[in-house]
Amino acid sequence: MTLPRAIGRLFHQAGMTGRPSEHLWSEALGSLSMISLSDPRVIDTPVADCGEPLADIATAPAITLDPRERDEHGAYGRVRTGVLERLRSASKRLPAGIKLLVIEGHRSPAEQARRFALHENRLRRSGISDPAELRRQVSAFVSPVEVAPHCAGAAVDLTLIDPDGVELDMGGAVNGHRTGDERWCPFDAPGLSPAAQDNRRLLAQCLREEGFVNYPSEWWHWSYGDRYWALVTGAPAAVYGPI
Numbered sequence: 001m002t003l004p005r006a007i008g009r010l011f012h013q014a015g016m017t018g019r020p021s022e023h024l025w026s027e028a029l030g031s032l033s034m035i036s037l038s039d040p041r042v043i044d045t046p047v048a049d050c051g052e053p054l055a056d057i058a059t060a061p062a063i064t065l066d067p068r069e070r071d072e073h074g075a076y077g078r079v080r081t082g083v084l085e086r087l088r089s090a091s092k093r094l095p096a097g098i099k100l101l102v103i104e105g106h107r108s109p110a111e112q113a114r115r116f117a118l119h120e121n122r123l124r125r126s127g128i129s130d131p132a133e134l135r136r137q138v139s140a141f142v143s144p145v146e147v148a149p150h151c152a153g154a155a156v157d158l159t160l161i162d163p164d165g166v167e168l169d170m171g172g173a174v175n176g177h178r179t180g181d182e183r184w185c186p187f188d189a190p191g192l193s194p195a196a197q198d199n200r201r202l203l204a205q206c207l208r209e210e211g212f213v214n215y216p217s218e219w220w221h222w223s224y225g226d227r228y229w230a231l232v233t234g235a236p237a238a239v240y241g242p243i
């Protein structure tokens with residue numbers, strides 16, 4: 001039985017009549033599949049750091065680095081050597097002419113804390129005051145520092161470009177949550193055009209085959225080796241901790 005059918009039966013058994021709305025469907029699916037980075041199971045996941053250094057993404061000509069998130073120390077352009085190797089392999093799986101465009105790799109803990117506070121303030125101003133609810137909603141888009149995949153050099157925010165360097169239509173911008181465009185951020189956002197769905201699938205396929213996992217509320221965020229990855233894949237421990 002498919003997951004939607006299973007959920008449909010759940011609604012039926014709960015005594016609901018008629019067809020559940022699209023909103024209810026997506027909410028139910030989300031609650032079943034989404035583990036938040038603020039989930040206690042993520043921080044409880046052990047780390048056995050393998051000690052790999054950070055490597056410059058610019059040393060891999062097959063991958064394009066976008067400067068829009070450039071930081072003073074150039075952290076954005078680095079990931080763990082093993083992550084870079086996997087990105088190289090993933091890029092070889094793409095159709096001719098299509099390339100990976102990396103927006104951001106490593107992020108310092110101080111920068112992560114600044115972003116968490118920024119998004120928290122934004123949501124507080126929008127009227128969310130309950131501390132637990134606030135943390136849950138902030139964590140949908142910005143990781144708490146202690147478990148942040150970017151701080152481990154394990155995560156990349158990335159998209160695809162064509163031979164002219166133009167980004168493929170993904171049905172929403174990278175980091176769309178910063179501009180109030182949350183609707184299109186989830187990987188499986190309802191209402192995406194067929195072209196955007198195809199392009200997201202293309203990105204996902206090459207990355208999944210190299211072992212990366214997606215954070216479902218951000219179609220552009222993929223990681224390998226961090227705590228979230230370990231929890232989702234069932235690995236005994238993360239291989240990359242904060243660096």
Ligand SMILES: [Zn+2]
Binds near residue numbers: 150155157220221222
């Ligand atoms: Zn990210």
